Amino acid sequence: MMNRWLIYTRPDWPFNWFFNQYYENGTNPRYFTFQIVFNLLSQRKENPVIIETGSQWLEKGDGSSTTIFCEYISRYGGKLISIDINPNTIKTVKEWTSGYQADKEFIASDSVAYLEKYQGPVDLIYLDSFHYSMDDGPNLQERRLESQEHNLKEFKAIEKQLSPSTIILLDDNFLPGGGKPTLTKDYLEQKGYICLLDFHQSIWIKEI
Numbered sequence: 001m002m003n004r005w006l007i008y009t010r011p012d013w014p015f016n017w018f019f020n021q022y023y024e025n026g027t028n029p030r031y032f033t034f035q036i037v038f039n040l041l042s043q044r045k046e047n048p049v050i051i052e053t054g055s056q057w058l059e060k061g062d063g064s065s066t067t068i069f070c071e072y073i074s075r076y077g078g079k080l081i082s083i084d085i086n087p088n089t090i091k092t093v094k095e096w097t098s099g100y101q102a103d104k105e106f107i108a109s110d111s112v113a114y115l116e117k118y119q120g121p122v123d124l125i126y127l128d129s130f131h132y133s134m135d136d137g138p139n140l141q142e143r144r145l146e147s148q149e150h151n152l153k154e155f156k157a158i159e160k161q162l163s164p165s166t167i168i169l170l171d172d173n174f175l176p177g178g179g180k181p182t183l184t185k186d187y188l189e190q191k192g193y194i195c196l197l198d199f200h201q202s203i204w205i206k207e208i
């Protein structure tokens with residue numbers, strides 16, 4: 001169902017709630033990809049199930065993904081499952097998002113372990129967990145590889161639950177060394193997925 005308050009079709013483009021809060025004068029590198037994802041999601045699925053790995057760890061700034069997903073769901077319906085290995089992050093993100101009337105479930109677990117056991121549907125999978133190092137300390141390449149391998153393991157763990165219309169959103173793309181989703185993107189390409197926008201986040205889909 002097309003929602004004109006979410007999707008820009010009018011002469012007052014591009015003013016909507018998401019733009020108003022997250023465009024940040026064009027400086028937010030995640031604005032464009034989140035906006036595309038929400039436009040797609042709202043046209044494809046009523047009450048979507050959104051799963052994210054790596055819950056919001058800062059109250060403001062960085063990705064703010066959990067707050068953004070909760071606001072989407074509070075406006076349009078759906079369910080969020082947010083997974084983080086750190087119980088303190090789970091505790092704080094629960095507090096930060098407590099004001100949203102949204103169906104949300106917070107899971108303190110390793111993401112791969114949880115996704116391997118997950119048996120429900122998923123309409124949007126957002127992978128943003130294992131830290132991708134940007135320091136110049138020792139073993140940088142190995143640490144980055146560990147993050148990239150974890151990202152691919154997450155995707156493979158949830159792959160069995162995806163439908164052809166599931167949207168895949170990968171964070172921390174285009175960083176030095178390729179970023180978090182480098183191996184996952186290679187895998188998606190081999191599997192015939194289509195990339196819709198490769199920016200600071202990368203959006204993939206099986207069927208247009």
Ligand SMILES: C[S@@+](CC[C@H](N)C(=O)[O-])C[C@H]1O[C@@H](n2cnc3c(N)ncnc32)[C@H](O)[C@@H]1O
Nearest residue numbers: 054055056063064065084085086110111129130
């Ligand atoms: C970059 S932050 C997530 C940021 C968040 N998506 C946002 O937009 O604000 C990464 C999170 O992943 C979590 N994490 C690290 N390794 C993990 C793992 N193996 N399983 C689940 N979560 C993990 C960390 O505890 C941290 O909170």
